[in-house]
Amino acid sequence: MPDYIKNPKSKLDRFKQEVYIIIYGVNTPAGKAFDIGLLIAILLSVFTIMAETIEDIDRNFHKELMVLEWIFTVIFTVEYAFRIFVSKKPLKYIFSFYGIIDLLSILPMFLAVFISGSHILSSLRILRLLRLFRVFGLMEFMEESSKLKVALLASRAKIMVFLYTVLIIAILIGTLMYYIEGPENGFTSIPRSVFYTIVTLTTVGYGDMVPTTALGQFLSMILMVIGYGIIAVPTGIVGVEIAKAGDNSIGSKKTKNKEDNRLNDIVCAHCNKEGHRNDAEYCYSCGHHLHA
Amino acid sequence: MPDYIKNPKSKLDRFKQEVYIIIYGVNTPAGKAFDIGLLIAILLSVFTIMAETIEDIDRNFHKELMVLEWIFTVIFTVEYAFRIFVSKKPLKYIFSFYGIIDLLSILPMFLAVFISGSHILSSLRILRLLRLFRVFGLMEFMEESSKLKVALLASRAKIMVFLYTVLIIAILIGTLMYYIEGPENGFTSIPRSVFYTIVTLTTVGYGDMVPTTALGQFLSMILMVIGYGIIAVPTGIVGVEIAKAGDNSIGSKKTKNKEDNRLNDIVCAHCNKEGHRNDAEYCYSCGHHLHA
């Protein structure tokens, strides 16, 4: 928290302080209102951008949608200015992840005034949805989401091994399928066959490419059963980690109870041994008084 | 339970009491018969409504189906009337969730007499299937279903975080797919691309929209693998909660049973044996009085 927040000196500082609390605070009514307002503005701006891409809607309401876009651009520009204004180190915010997204979400509209066509980039505004993570995070789900993150990070190495194995299987079987089915059956290249293999292995199954030879169908069946079966692996990995993450939070309570028996790091002045009980008065090894 | 059920005073009260026990009771033969009869009537009325929408059947058996509809309407009307009749506070029932569904399932047929075409609304009767939850609940699965409910409620926050993340991913990648594939490849708008993304992420994979550009196929493959992998997350969450729900219920019973039989550490003053029951007066080994 910047200094002027804790000890506002001038009138400007006091104003900055108020704005800062509104933008970054969550416990005041104004802070909550700002978060919810921002949430709604982001969602509506995303709906506007989506609506523009639907031909029927765009043909009939093009003007209205453009007006809405400009309104959201103004709102986000004001928000952006205020965020810079209240930051002690504005550059740090400007070049932060969210700072860049905030800029990208307003820049295209201004550029569109000079460069025709750049308007299309305003859909970059959809990236602002990422800010919702922060808004929601501040509101409720922080703890749960961090538990999930811990569980997923802990299973990272196992998941990588798994994905890597899946990828190798997909490339090998994809190549095989290319030579079995061939371009005449729609397997026009190895990458396309690998696409088919991934589509089948993940049980998505578009059906745009389908094996027509007996051998291709047989191999595909094996592939499906593999795909159907190995989904058990990431599920098992993540499940175990989530269970552990839950246990740890319980575990911390247990540790607390055992605290009394924990050995500490105090070094005996006489024999230099450590690992004494927390409530020890004398060294276990030489009998010297520890706190003498 | 209304007062007149416990202490019926008049003849009418006694009749009400009997009907009440039939409709709401489950332990009397009449109550069970009513529940099973209602179950069958609801299922048959649903089949009737389904049959009406099948052109071949409707063309040949239109009259018969209409007769059946009227029969079920009469049955449900009588049931509705009796439910109001035996309620102490009829209005509370009428405006309850099931009360409204019960009314909606009979109203359309009566309206159809006056307003032609409103007959189609009789399919609202399918909502009565929800009543089956209660019927089944009363019969057998109550405990299991409440355990599942507890497990799902406990994992609510984690599931919300998960769904929210999935949604953000779907919208971001959906927008990207729209700009990569474009309307010429069937990705006619962002909402439609998001539809494709959800279809792929959940491994449903209709195949009505399929990426045709190399980049689109590559991104889709990543999407599939993500979808295939992150299914592990809700599975892990719910699995852990179900395990907890199970452990608690079993754990509490076990602990209870063992409590009484636990052997203590009291040492017999005569023979020095330990491991007596908590409520033991005499030593099991030498018969000496333990607390002498």
Place this chain on the structure above:
Amino acid sequence: MPDYIKNPKSKLDRFKQEVYIIIYGVNTPAGKAFDIGLLIAILLSVFTIMAETIEDIDRNFHKELMVLEWIFTVIFTVEYAFRIFVSKKPLKYIFSFYGIIDLLSILPMFLAVFISGSHILSSLRILRLLRLFRVFGLMEFMEESSKLKVALLASRAKIMVFLYTVLIIAILIGTLMYYIEGPENGFTSIPRSVFYTIVTLTTVGYGDMVPTTALGQFLSMILMVIGYGIIAVPTGIVGVEIAKAGDNSIGSKKTKNKEDNRLNDIVCAHCNKEGHRNDAEYCYSCGHHLHA
């Protein structure tokens, strides 16, 4: 095991005994050879039946396939006759589940001699695959498969609640989809819409029916996410039960160690109390000698 197996008296009995051990035994070389031979015969007869349905193969090798069918029919008939011959109660075998399947797998070929066309029923022979369960069971996987069975039986009630909920959801949303999309978009009847809903909910996604209205697509997306998410429920249920089934087998060892401290059901002759230690000499309650 029939009497004559244990104590063969006549020569016939001795022959019966030998055949019985070959057919039902698994630990003798002859018994194992019979099991493996039967396994191969069943698999080959199934392949023969499958091959007959492939037009190209049937056109060129119709005669050869018919010869094979007759060979397998003779083999299975001999087996059937021997099974009846060695049974103490032949009727019990004939009307048992496997007895009926064994008969159904040979009857159609004999009938085909008299009634042309009944030959097609010989594919009932595929039911003999069920016998493989027994063959495999006898050989290796008995224990594992019984553990799985225990786990699945234990989760039966929860699974029923789950399936029932899925069914109700499918019917309600299927009906809704019928009215949203209508026959003009391929949703020709409610049962067909329910078919679509199940296809989507289970993430199969054929793509033969696809929503075309915005509302239908939106509802389908919700349906997909529900389907994607609730798969966690059976997974969690079964996972927990499998974990328990595993724990129990370990648990039984633990129980063994604690055996010494278990309280027994001996009743004290003096005070009628029970729940004494297994090694108790005197009643814990009144001090009376227990075995006096």
Place this chain on the structure above:
Amino acid sequence: MPDYIKNPKSKLDRFKQEVYIIIYGVNTPAGKAFDIGLLIAILLSVFTIMAETIEDIDRNFHKELMVLEWIFTVIFTVEYAFRIFVSKKPLKYIFSFYGIIDLLSILPMFLAVFISGSHILSSLRILRLLRLFRVFGLMEFMEESSKLKVALLASRAKIMVFLYTVLIIAILIGTLMYYIEGPENGFTSIPRSVFYTIVTLTTVGYGDMVPTTALGQFLSMILMVIGYGIIAVPTGIVGVEIAKAGDNSIGSKKTKNKEDNRLNDIVCAHCNKEGHRNDAEYCYSCGHHLHA
């Protein structure tokens, strides 16, 4: 490790030693650089082979791709020669799994000089991707991947029972579907119907074959729900095994660390305190010699 590695005698031996450490070592900078270089070469050669099968790319860059193929062939040939050169028992390497793959990945190109068309076999080079397992293994994921292997091996028998059951179900229902739908609806043979059944049961759902009769649709719905539900079984099996594998490895470490610090039950003869370290000589509380 060959003898000459440990005790190089001649200059050649010293050279061999250096090459051996580069090829098989992972802890020296040169060894790491070799591993990463090999990794990149394999990936690039796989991309080259894939690119050749894409018609557009091959038409325009055929020459360049052939040059690349030759470069990789030379690199892999040199690598192959060196591997033979530094092996104490070259034949053992040559006939090992990776030795054969290494040979298969270079042979086709040399054969193509003499036999036109054998060039296509160079895609056997994709098998070299399998070597990545070793490269990665040496680098990072060894432990995790072995844990997964242990978990999967432990659940092998259960998984076999499961797959076997799935197969029997697929064949039985596939045969049924063939007789219900028949060749006129695309179910042209039993193997093709079994293909459909596997596609449905694993929730892949291509949609190239779709039931058109009411009975076929009903049976398919049951099949989908079965497929959707029984995925819980492998998930449960593997999850439990992964949990066990994780518990064991953690458990053993924890126990080890705590062993040394465990407090014992010796009572100090002077102050009656207990809970001393196992290796304590003096009482922590009063400093009295414990074993006096």
